[in-house]
Every structure is written in structure tokens, then in C-alpha cells.
Amino acid sequence: MSLVKEHELHKRRRGRNIGVGLVLAAFIAIIFGLTFVKVTRENFQVQPQQGVTDGN
Amino acid sequence: MSDASLHASPYENEAQFGDYFALLKPRVMTLVVFTAFVGLLAAPVGVHPFVGFCAVLFIAVGGGASGALNMWYDSDIDAVMKRTAKRPIPAGKVTRDEALAIGLTLSVFAVVFLGLATNWVAAGLLAFTIFFYVVVYTMWLKRLTPQNIVIGGAAGAFPPMIGWAAATGDISTASVLMFCLTFLWTPPHFWALALFVRMDYDNATVPMLTVTHGRRATRRHVLVYTVLLAVFAIGLGFTQVGGPVYLATSVLLNALFLKGAVQIARRDEAQAEADSYKVEKKFFKLSLLYLFAHFGAILVDAGLDRLGVWG
Numbered sequence: 001m002s003l004v005k006e007h008e009l010h011k012r013r014r015g016r017n018i019g020v021g022l023v024l025a026a027f028i029a030i031i032f033g034l035t036f037v038k039v040t041r042e043n044f045q046v047q048p049q050q051g052v053t054d055g056n
Numbered sequence: 057m058s059d060a061s062l063h064a065s066p067y068e069n070e071a072q073f074g075d076y077f078a079l080l081k082p083r084v085m086t087l088v089v090f091t092a093f094v095g096l097l098a099a100p101v102g103v104h105p106f107v108g109f110c111a112v113l114f115i116a117v118g119g120g121a122s123g124a125l126n127m128w129y130d131s132d133i134d135a136v137m138k139r140t141a142k143r144p145i146p147a148g149k150v151t152r153d154e155a156l157a158i159g160l161t162l163s164v165f166a167v168v169f170l171g172l173a174t175n176w177v178a179a180g181l182l183a184f185t186i187f188f189y190v191v192v193y194t195m196w197l198k199r200l201t202p203q204n205i206v207i208g209g210a211a212g213a214f215p216p217m218i219g220w221a222a223a224t225g226d227i228s229t230a231s232v233l234m235f236c237l238t239f240l241w242t243p244p245h246f247w248a249l250a251l252f253v254r255m256d257y258d259n260a261t262v263p264m265l266t267v268t269h270g271r272r273a274t275r276r277h278v279l280v281y282t283v284l285l286a287v288f289a290i291g292l293g294f295t296q297v298g299g300p301v302y303l304a305t306s307v308l309l310n311a312l313f314l315k316g317a318v319q320i321a322r323r324d325e326a327q328a329e330a331d332s333y334k335v336e337k338k339f340f341k342l343s344l345l346y347l348f349a350h351f352g353a354i355l356v357d358a359g360l361d362r363l364g365v366w367g
Binding site for chain 1: 067070071072073074076077104106107110113172173
């Protein structure tokens with residue numbers, strides 16, 4: 001039996017699903033924010049690759 | 057079969073998001089957040105506000121994870137104590153395996169991300185805090201010694217040190233003394249409560265000082281820890297986090313706290329029962345203000361210092 005569009009399970013777990021969704025969204029926002037802060041700092045440096053510095 | 061049981065949903069006890077959140081002991085988390093925040097802001101090194109926010113968040117998640125692991129291990133004793141019987145595991149909402157999985161996942165997440173966001177000294181301290189609370193306190197010593205409150209208090213005392221390390225990358229006299237403040241405050245705070253609230257730790261076979269050594273000894277312990285606390289709390293005022301606001305607050309509150317502890321030590325049970333544990337209750341209420349005001353004063357001094365008020 002396939003799930004109908006609004007199965008009872010969807011209603012029952014709505015709170016849980018919304019909660020997990022919000023946590024994941026917050027996680028993405030935090031990673032994005034942290035990356036932004038780190039790369040825009042004055043002392044931020046990208047490590048040069050070995051091949052690039054050797055001129056190969 | 058009754059009519060009610062025919063209509064009862066088989067999913068009535070299904071966990072909601074709030075039940076999983078309750079595993080993280082949100083009330084304990086508020087103290088963790090506040091003290092970690094103070095440790096971070098009192099540090100002499102400035103931190104980007106967003107990094108600071110993330111650091112406090114990861115410390116709180118780490119604290120919450122250790123709470124979940126504590127509930128996983130202690131589910132047997134939680135079920136027999138009235139105060140803890142409604143926790144998600146004994147209430148049948150969340151399984152022990154789920155609590156273990158959430159606790160371990162969030163522990164690793166919090167430590168790794170605190171390290172990436174700030175530094176590995178702070179991350180190492182957070183990892184040690186989780187280990188200390190879960191393994192040393194919960195698994196090993198809680199059911200073994202009546203000094204369990206002292207050991208549990210140590211685990212709860214690390215957040216300001218972690219906050220400080222997140223900003224500075226090291227451990228200093230000031231951060232160790234901030235640790236001592238919560239560490240030495242916990243025993244008199246909790247034992248005062250144990251004197252006037254009947255606790256059912258006996259049913260759970262957890263040794264409590266009031267039962268193993270008696271109420272007379274508990275009263276003496278409250279006084280000894282309060283004297284030690286006063287020394288370390290006022291001593292903190294002479295480190296780099298101390299200032300006029302902190303010193304004034306600390307001297308006043310320690311005088312009041314010592315007075316209360318002396319009164320508790322001098323009383324016997326007959327006197328306490330005669331006035332319904334008035335002194336013990338007053339001391340307990342003061343203990344709540346004591347910790348909040350001390351960390352609050354550190355925050356005020358740090359703010360005034362940044363504004364250049366003290367020159």
C-alpha cells in the first residue's frame with residue numbers, strides 16, 4: 001500500500017519533522033556564517049599547493 | 057477490553073521533538089550558556105561576535121550531549137525517583153539507544169566544531185568535560201561516594217574555562233578561579249537543599265551525604281565548603297577579570313553566605329524543624345543569587361573596562 005499524500009504519519013510526526021528541519025537549517029546557517037567570518041579575516045591565507053610554488 | 061483502550065492510539069507515547077530536546081537538560085544548559093558567555097567576554101582577547109556566538113552554542117551542545125549520555129546511563133535510577141521519573145527515557149518516550157546515539161553524535165559534533173571555530177585547547181577542555189561528567193561522575197563515582205555532588209559540581213564548573221580558552225587559546229589563573237567559583241559553590245548549594253527537601257535517592261541507591269554521614273555532618277560540610285568558596289571567590293577579584301564591581305559584590309555576598317553557613321552549622325534538626333528550615337531555605341535562595349551575581353559582576357566589569365570607565 002502506497003502512502004497517500006497526507007498520511008496519518010505525516011500529521012503525527014509534523015512537530016518532529018519541523019524541528020529537525022529547523023535544526024538542519026540552523027546548522028547550514030552556522031557553517032555558512034563561520035566560513036564567511038573566517039575567510040574575510042585580515043590574516044586569512046590559503047596554503048599554496050606544492051606544485052604551484054615550485055613552478056611546475 | 058474497556059472502551060478507552062479500544063480508542064487509545066498505539067502512538068500516544070511517540071516522542072515529539074521536545075522529548076529529544078529534553079534529553080539535553082535545557083535547565084542545566086542555561087547555566088552552561090551564561091557562565092561560558094561570561095568566560096568568553098571576560099577574556100582579554102576579543103572574539104568576532106559570530107564566532108563567540110558559535111563557541112557558546114557548541115559548548116551548550118556539548119553540555120547537552122553529556123546530559124543525554126547521563127540520562128542514557130542513569131535511566132534505571134531516574135525511573136525510581138519522583139523528580140526524574142518523567143524524563144523521556146523512564147516516561148517511555150525515547151529509547152536508551154536513541155539517547156546514547158544522540159549523546160555520542162552531539163558530543164563529537166560539539167567538540168569538532170568548537171575546535172574548528174575557535175581552537176583545540178577549548179575543544180580539548182570540552183571533550184574532557186563530557187568525559188568527566190559521563191564517565192568519572194555518572195558511570196563511576198555517583199553511585200559510589202557521598203561526595204558525588206562535589207565531583208558533579210566540577211563537571212558543571214568547566215564552561216567559563218572553556219569560554220575563556222575559546223577566546224585566548226589557553227588556561228590562566230583567572231579561568232581556573234572561575235572554575236573554582238562554580239565548583240566550590242555547588243556543594244553548599246545542593247546540600248542546603250538536601251537538608252530541607254526529602255529526596256528519594258535512597259530508593260535509587262545513590263549515596264547522599266545527609267543519609268550516609270547524617271545531617272550534622274552535612275551542616276559542617278556546608279560551612280567548610282562555604283569558607284573555601286569565600287577564599288577563592290574573593291581571590292578571583294584580584295585577577296585580571298576582577299574589578300571594583302566584582303570585588304564589592306563578592307565581599308558583600310560572601311559575608312552573607314558565610315553568615316548563613318555558620319547559622320546552618322550551629323543549628324540542630326530540632327531547631328530547624330521548629331521554624332520549618334527557614335535558615336536553610338534562605339541560604340539556598342541566596343546561593344542562587346550568589347552565583348548569578350558573581351558571574352554577572354565579572355560581565356559588568358568586563359563591559360566597563362572595554363568602555364574605558366576605569367581609565
